[in-house]
Each structure stands twice: as structure tokens, then as C-alpha cells.
Amino acid sequence: MPARALQSFSPKKTEGNLAARTGSRGGLVASDGSFGRVQRAISLRFLIEQRFGQSSAFSVGVEEEVMILDAETLALSPSVELLIGESEKLALPGRLKTELFASVVELNTDVCDSVGGAHEALRDLRRAAARIAEENDLRIAAAGSHPFSDPEQQEIAADPRYKEFVGFAGVSARRQGVSGLHVHVGMPTADACYATLEGILPWLPLVLALSANSPFLAGRATGLASNRAEVLAQLPRAGAPPAFGSYEAWEGFVERLIGLGLADDYTRFWWDVRPHPRFGTLEIRMPDQPTSLAVTATLTALLQALCASVDVEQARPVERGDYAQNRWAALRFGTGAELIHPDGTRLVRAPELARELLDLVSPAAEKLGINEELAALDPSTCEGARQLEIGEREGLEAVCADLVERTLG
Numbered sequence: 417m418p419a420r421a422l423q424s425f426s427p428k429k430t431e432g433n434l435a436a437r438t439g440s441r442g443g444l445v446a447s448d449g450s451f452g453r454v455q456r457a458i459s460l461r462f463l464i465e466q467r468f469g470q471s472s473a474f475s476v477g478v479e480e481e482v483m484i485l486d487a488e489t490l491a492l493s494p495s496v497e498l499l500i501g502e503s504e505k506l507a508l509p510g511r512l513k514t515e516l517f518a519s520v521v522e523l524n525t526d527v528c529d530s531v532g533g534a535h536e537a538l539r540d541l542r543r544a545a546a547r548i549a550e551e552n553d554l555r556i557a558a559a560g561s562h563p564f565s566d567p568e569q570q571e572i573a574a575d576p577r578y579k580e581f582v583g584f585a586g587v588s589a590r591r592q593g594v595s596g597l598h599v600h601v602g603m604p605t606a607d608a609c610y611a612t613l614e615g616i617l618p619w620l621p622l623v624l625a626l627s628a629n630s631p632f633l634a635g636r637a638t639g640l641a642s643n644r645a646e647v648l649a650q651l652p653r654a655g656a657p658p659a660f661g662s663y664e665a666w667e668g669f670v671e672r673l674i675g676l677g678l679a680d681d682y683t684r685f686w687w688d689v690r691p692h693p694r695f696g697t698l699e700i701r702m703p704d705q706p707t708s709l710a711v712t713a714t715l716t717a718l719l720q721a722l723c724a725s726v727d728v729e730q731a732r733p734v735e736r737g738d739y740a741q742n743r744w745a746a747l748r749f750g751t752g753a754e755l756i757h758p759d760g761t762r763l764v765r766a767p768e769l770a771r772e773l774l775d776l777v778s779p780a781a782e783k784l785g786i787n788e789e790l791a792a793l794d795p796s797t798c799e800g801a802r803q804l805e806i807g808e809r810e811g812l813e814a815v816c817a818d819l820v821e822r823t824l825g
Contacts, residue, residue: 464667464682467696468605471527474724474784475602477697478534478716480523481515481595481705482545482823483562485555490816492562492593494518494571495554502548509537512545516578517593518571521545521556527602531720531786535713542709546824557819560595560630560644560704563803563812567593567634567647577680588651594630594644595705599716600697601723608728609691609698610663615726616719617656618734618758619773620688620702621742625766627703627715628750629799635812641750641800644704645743648686653679655743657687659733666691688743698723707799707822710792717789721777724784735760750798770795 486493496518503512510525523545525537542556549556561567568590572578582589603609628641640646648654660666670682679685682693692699700719706712738756745753746766754763764772774790781787807815 464670464693466606466693468603468609468693470696471602472529473602473604474720476525476528476531476534476716476720477600477695478525478528478538478712479598479600480538480541480558480712481520481597482523482542483557483559483595484519484521484549485557485562485816485820487550487553487555490555490557490813490820492517492519492565492570493554495549495552496521496573498552498554499545499548502551503544506544508541508544510541512541514573514575514578516573516581516589517567518573519565519593520595531713531717531784531789534716535709535789538712539709542824555820556823557816558595558705558707558823559803559819560628560642560800561633562593563632563807563815563819564635565593567591585651591647591650594647596644596648596701597627597703597705597712597715599700599703599719600692600695601700601720602696603691603698603723606663606667606691606693609693610660610666611728611731612698612723612726613657613689613691614659614733615728615731616698616700616722617689617739618742619722620700621739621746621753621755622766622769622773623700623702623715623719624704624743625746625750625753625755626718626770626793626795626798627706627711628746629704629706629803631800631804632807632812632815637804637807640747641752641798642704642747645747649743651686653685653687655688656736656739657685657690659736661733663691704800707819708825709823711799713789714792717781717784717786718773718777718793721781721784721786721790722773724780725777734758750800751796767795 484493484495496514499521500512513522513524515522523538523541525534528534528537546556570593572582603612624642624645630642630644631637633643660669670685673679688702689700703715738760742755745755751766753766755766755769757764781790803815806818
């Protein structure tokens with residue numbers, strides 16, 4: 417990896433004297449002399465349970481957010497409860513879950529030892545969801561956004577947590593009718609997880625550019641390659657996580673905001689990448705949802721190999737200003753973007769930077785046995801380009817029909 421991206425990083429151990437850690441925080445002693453707030457901080461400390469190292473090295477788990485459409489109109493349909501209810505009768509290599517909107521179903525694999533295993537699991541989950549949908553005059557379609565349905569007009573899922581979130585976040589929550597690919601990569605320790613986060617961070621805008629698949633929003637070609645990434649930036653705690661410097665500091669920040677009542681769990685921090693200690697993973701949330709399952713497999717392989725390529729002893733916090741610039745360029749131009757190189761010295765077009773990244777991760781990819789998946793990557797284009805071509809030639813309903821067909825293709 418380039419030196420600037422992976423220079424010296426000194427992770428603090430997460431183990432240690434809890435009382436000393438808690439006592440170092442100011443303002444925890446109540447005015448009556450009690451230690452109520454200290455006790456609360458301690459109890460929160462134990463809420464973030466860790467399962468790092470409990471799966472094989474660089475195991476993967478994948479979450480796909482897939483749209484549910486009316487079979488006749490191809491508009492979004494709030495039918496997630498139907499799909500989940502029917503799926504519970506089936507033996508599947510994972511599960512179907514709700515998301516914020518009732519017109520989206522989340523497909524979650526189990527923990528997989530290989531990208532190939534995740535690919536097979538997602539194939540079965542997509543097929544099961546599609547079969548249930550077709551039996552009920554519905555269809556499924558995978559993409560980063562729906563070509564013409566207005567996100568703000570969609571029904572919120574019945575889960576009370578989602579209703580509460582919409583009440584808190586208002587229109588910025590109602591605009592989140594977009595879909596992403598989340599890849600979990602197994603980490604051996606909490607410190608390795610945080611160091612890997614910093615090591616891969618400068619490359620994630622490139623991943624966004626390669627995955628851009630949401631050129632339409634509410635019936636408009638907005639000129640953005642990834643409307644999803646722009647919409648996600650409207651959430652609190654979005655984009656790149658702050659440069660905490662260690663897992664322990666990340667954990668302390670999360671605990672403090674939970675204690676202040678700003679979130680009820682660390683999963684309410686919607687950064688592009690974040691530790692997921694309950695799963696023992698680093699969760700990478702950057703890509704738009706692919707339409708082709710082969711693209712999902714390729715992006716999953718790329719992210720697995722990228723994580724495996726990080727020298728955790730050398731990684732250090734990277735420049736967030738460069739990240740913000742690159743994130744914007746990627747969401748605006750997709751694979752046509754010019755990005756600041758991770759070494760910070762020059763601009764590079766996305767396809768050229770992608771070829772450099774493939775070279776960098778090649779040794780890890782060889783060890784992981786994922787060269788075939790990476791060979792399928794075409795850094796010259798992204799799936800959103802196909803949507804735009806069909807939309808211009810045939811209209812938005814034709815775009816939806818193509819998404820439905822290719823979701824199972």
C-alpha cells in the first residue's frame with residue numbers, strides 16, 4: 417500500500433483498568449456526590465460486546481438492500497412483511513430482514529469463509545425473495561435507487577425504532593429511500609479492526625466510484641453518479657468517521673453519545689465504514705447496491721482483499737479533507753472522477769487508480785483465492801451508466817424492467 421495511506425499507527429490496547437479509564441472523564445460525578453453517571457458509563461461499556469476473532473480470518477458476511485416492486489407498474493411496493501413472513505418457512509443460507517422503508521428487503525448471508533460461499537448464499541437469497549415476490553404479483557430489483565418512485569412518499573417499515581428515527585431526523589430520514597451493499601470482514605482483534613479501518617479508508621471513494629448505481633432519484637437524472645451517497649450524507653454521523661486514533665477512543669465516543677441520548681446503539685452511527693464488535697467485523701458500507709450479483713461478488717472480493725492487505729502495525733489516521741473531496745468526486749462523476757491519490761500528491765482518474773489498487777491487493781487476493789472475482793472488475797464503467805443509457809433511449813419504466821431482469825440474471 418502507498419506509504420502515506422499506511423504509515424505508523426500506534427493502537428492503544430482495549431484491555432486495561434476500566435475504573436482508571438472511566439475516572440479520567442470529566443463531569444461524571446453527580447452534584448450530590450454520587451457516582452450515578454460513572455455507573456452508567458460503566459454499564460454502557462459492557463453493552464458493546466466484542467466477538468472479534470471468533471470467525472476465520474477475513475471471513476465475510478454480506479447485506480444487500482433490495483427494492484420490492486409492484487409487478488404491473490414497477491413502482492415501489494410496501495410489502496416487506498409479506499416477503500419476510502414467507503421466507504421464514506424456508507431453509508435459507510441467511511435471512512430476510514426489514515429496512516427503514518417497507519418497500520425494501522435486506523438480504524443477509526450467514527458468516528461465510530469465502531467470497532464464493534457468500535456469492536452462492538446471495539444467489540439463493542435473491543432467488544427465494546424473487547420467487548415469493550412473483551407469487552404475490554411483486555418483483556424485486558437491486559440498484560442504489562429506484563428510477564422514478566419518490567423516496568419521501570414511501571411507507572416506513574412497522575418497526576417502532578424506524579418510526580422514532582423518522583420523528584427525530586425528519587425529512588433527512590424520509591429521503592433515505594436508497595440502497596447499499598454492506599460487506600462485513602472478520603477481524604482478529606478490536607485494535608486490528610480499527611487499524612484496518614484507517615488503512616482502507618483512502619480507497620473507499622474509489623470503491624464508491626466503481627459501484628455507482630443510483631443515477632436517478634424521484635424520476636430525475638440528477639447528474640450525480642451516486643444519488644445514494646449524496647442522500648446518506650444528510651444523516652447525522654455520516655461520511656468518514658472522525659480520526660479517533662484507536663478502537664478505545666472510538667468506543668469512548670460512541671458510549672458518550674449513547675449516554676447523552678443521541679443514539680441507542682453503535683449501529684446508529686452511519687459512517688461509510690465502522691467497527692461492528694458484536695459481529696467481530698469491520699463493516700464497509702460504501703458501495704451502492706449492485707444490480708448484477710457478479711458485481712456484488714467482485715466488490716466483496718475487492719474489499720476482502722483490501723482489508724487483508726493492510727499492515728495493521730503501520731496504518732495511521734488518514735487525511736479526512738482528501739476523503740471528503742474524493743467522496744464528492746466519486747458520487748458526482750463515478751468512474752469518470754479524478755481522485756486525490758492516497759499518497760496525497762496528485763490527481764488520478766478512477767480507472768487508473770483502480771488498476772493500481774488491483775495490483776496492490778493482488779498478493780492477498782492470491783492467498784484468498786479470489787483472483788477470478790477480481791478479474792471480472794471493469795474499472796472503466798459502472799452499472800449506473802447502463803441505467804442512464806436505457807433511460808435516455810427507452811424511458812424509466814424500461815430501466816426498472818432491466819433492473820428486475822438483471823437482478824436474477
